[in-house]
Amino acid sequence: MAKQGFTQSAFKKAVAALILTGGAVSAFNAQAADEINIYSDRQAFLMKPILDAFTEETGIKVNVVFAKSGLIQRLKSEGDNSPADLLLTSNVSNLSRAVDAGVTQEVNDSVINKNVPAKFRDADGQWFGLTTRARVVYASKDRIQPGEFKDYEDLADPKFAGRICTRKGDHTYNIALIASMIAHHGEAEAKQWLEGVKANLARKPQGNDRAQVKAVKEGVCDLAVGNSYYYGKMLTNDEQRAWAESVNIVYPNQEGRGTHVNISGMAMTKSSPNRDVALKLMRFLTEDEAQKIYAEQNFEYPVKAGVEASKLVDHWGEFKADDLPLSKVDSFRKRAAMMVNEVGYNN
């Protein structure tokens, strides 16, 4: 008898649980007017201080879903009924993908346009950059003489054979760099370059940008490609400081076109149920206060002119950034991604 009791109550519980879940659903959907919903592929903990500042100033509650992939698809499937107002991304590719998927809308706002320089926003106002980061090269202090490595083009120079580390070739940061090479040199030359870089790799591409600097410290390689803000992140991390201290940060192509930069950015969703509030947050993100927090917290460069980078970042010195508009670079994204597979970069 005891056994029967077990099974029957288990079934009842199962059924009750399923029904309850269904009931709870409607409660989740209720949304007040003074709230804003964000789909973000930047980690929530990075965004939190800025969004908290916004809530404090305006009393508007900010709701976030963070995921690295799938959110554009979610937006697209949800269609006009999607609760999301704003899309935040960590690179330009995801912004233009969202535009391609038709889930963004044009924003033409004088404040935002004034704060965000034209080269860091979409010409049609579909997306806006919030911070920039340079794709730099970290060179071993011991094994690379100052001036020995200068340009991205040098990465393919046979003198660096077996001395270079990068993360996977098809990571968005590398794809954007390769796309900029295509934009400047044309496809054939860019492919030759990529084959040269591949031939110079010290090991199969693996790990993130920081792991490459760590590999330099360990003597696995002498040059590592990475985003600029990781330098700051490593210097402020007890365990990783030694990695950062083993390298010099080199901004490539200073005597030519300048260093390739990428952006983190935002776009208003097409279905935004709360456009006014969304616009308010978008403006806020481009203003001094938010820009300052970005700069301080994540060691990125603010897009707004006149906002200072963090002291640490300032310390690395001024650099010349590539002036080619990002939307132009991004138009070679797909070609760049295929090129990575064609040269077998990750094998």
Add this chain to the structure above:
Amino acid sequence: MVSQAEDRTAVAIGGRPGSLFKTRSGNGYWQFSVWLIAAIVLLPVLAVLWLAFFPEENIWPHLLSTVLPNYIITTIGLMLGVGFFAAWLGISTAWVTTMYDFPGRKVFEWALLLPFAVPAYVIAYVYTDMLEYSGWLQMGLRQLFGWQTARDYWFPEIRSLGGAVIMLALVLYPYVFMMVRATFIEQSASLRDAARTLGCSRRQVFWRVSLPTARPALAVGVALVLMEALNDFGTVDYFAVRTLTAGIYDVWMNMGNIGGAAQIASVMMIFILVLIGLERHSRRRQKQFSRGDRFKAFQRTRLSGRKAFACWLICIMPLVFGFIVPVLSLARHAIVYFEVSWTPDFFEMSWNSFMLSAVAALGTIFLGLILAYGKRLVKASSVQKAVRLSGLGYAMPGAVLAVGVIIPLAAFDNAVDDLFESWFGISTGLLLSGTVFAVIFAYIVRFLAVSAGSIESSLEKVTPSMDMAARSLGYNTLQILLKVHVPMIKPGVLTAALVVFVDCMKELPATLVLRPFNFDTLATHVYQFASDELLEESALSALVIVLVGIIPVILLSRSIIASRNEKQ
């Protein structure tokens, strides 16, 4: 009545499909339920196939001529490696804990399940930390031998296919252990006794009797291991091992081509279908029943000395490497980084994880029972196929499945919204998308194969004469299920619940994409940091996942043991 029942049993044992259970009452409902469940859980799979066959931009020729062959070879290598290693660990530990008595055996019976609670990406991270160039092991060696750089000596690279095989096998072998051990225990001892009187040595009994009879369970266990290995993203990504799953993420996240990702996912599905088909084909003539009620309690052989130590060693190794080492390492990080990692949200996140996993476990058991029992009752091939197809969600990586879930759910929501808009002028908005329902639905689609498979293999062992007897006593099919079968297969049901629960606790990609606003589980919290390779700072949450995961492991394995003892 009696002779009729015997007739039918004879037919059943002869293996001829057909009219075994055909009666006037009730089977229509079962048939319909099976179809309905299969149809609903297949929706996401169909959505993915649709994406694969009608991509916005066809990348297939490019993939085929560049990376795909490599992905497939690496995937086969990973599956073979993990399959063999996990089977070896699982069978050896299950055999010694069933057949022999040695110090610690009772603890091992449940402790050997513990590695199951450790997410694969966590164990990968922990061992890399230890074994890589800057890990303490190599550092010590360098100091000892005076080596200067990585170029001065050779050390096995943990970030490799071999490393991934070992990591995955260490946390996945419990599937095999669990399934095979249950069968070893249920195998009637008289079978082994008979083999012994016919002159088999102990070793021959294992190879000729015990292992072959455990084959269905072994197949289920290894299939689960292989699917988990195939679906793993965290470990292979971290180790730069280019499997199909890693390829899916590259094509999707980096090339932004969901159609291409769906195409690779479909290739993976073919992989799994072939695998399952081969296994079924190879044992198509086997059928075994046990009465389940009165198998002879067997006496474990008591060991001492060197032999006992050997058994102890067989059991302690997977436990040390699969559980104790990673947990200690996490605990150390959790203590060091406690201030950075502690957040008051922990209780909420733990509750979210627990609630989602528990509901999903109950849901899959409920649906799994209907599927497995429906399959037993209705021999029509459409039902058999429906049950098999309903497990397809397991063959799909979580992130792709999530997209598959979004599409039909959002379509449903929008259709309802349109309907209400046009009839009543009210907008209902999104009813199911972006709610916990979507997450639970994804879990159920993904893990239904686990529960249905486990329940099915338990039900298969219940002799059809049980149904006959109950039927002749006037029970209807539902009563037979609840009053006869469920009590008999309780260990199998509990095992299934346990597996699904722990799997859901660890599930990440689908949860990330489908969850509501401001909603974190322990796994998503860990991921925020782990995705930046900052696992130290999330060690505390990783530890909590393991700890919350082992509570049901311990509770359920005790109750499984208890229900067995009851039977004996």
